[in-house]
Amino acid sequence: DGGITQSPKYLFRKEGQNVTLSCEQNLNHDAMYWYRQDPGQGLRLIYYSQIVNDFQKGDIAEGYSVSREKKESFPLTVTSAQKNPTAFYLCASGTSGQNEQFFGPGTRLTVL
């Protein structure tokens, strides 16, 4: 059953702590993306990766970090440097050369 999984669905952290959000896909997609969603706004791109061991900053990369050691996995770390980390985080993947992106179910992060 192919798809994109994100875990956990809900995450609570204390201010000042780093937290890592998981994203895995078994669609054999080359490209993977992380977005942040806030109420009343469109999705904003945090980081993206077109190929293993390579990634680029999106529009709002400050306070976030990623790695792409395997094609299937693209974890996102929300660091203590991110000023307003409470949000809904969405991971997506797609085939290089195609513009369609397919989304995971999201992780809601709440920083207390």
Place this chain on the structure above:
Amino acid sequence: GQQLNQSPQSMFIQEGEDVSMNCTSSSIFNTWLWYKQDPGEGPVLLIALYKAGELTSNGRLTAQFGITRKDSFLNISASIPSDVGIYFCAGQLAEYGNKLVFGAGTILRVKS
């Protein structure tokens, strides 16, 4: 960053009504995508458009890629209660590679 203006921001529907929403920009896009998002879930791809003037249907949904390549619209015919949710347009600019720009979304609610 690039802006997509999506309208309306929200609308109320009565079962059986037709619904229309659109996205416009001052930039030229190579691809237009339309997504639907249910509360607390990831967006689901509804329709992808790749050519100026293209008109594509998916069941009761019809979307068009504007001739100027700066706009797109989505129509839903004979709406049903499960159509409620948030609809997003997304566009791909040539100079952005595979990155997408998202509209802020149109919230569809049911009239009570």
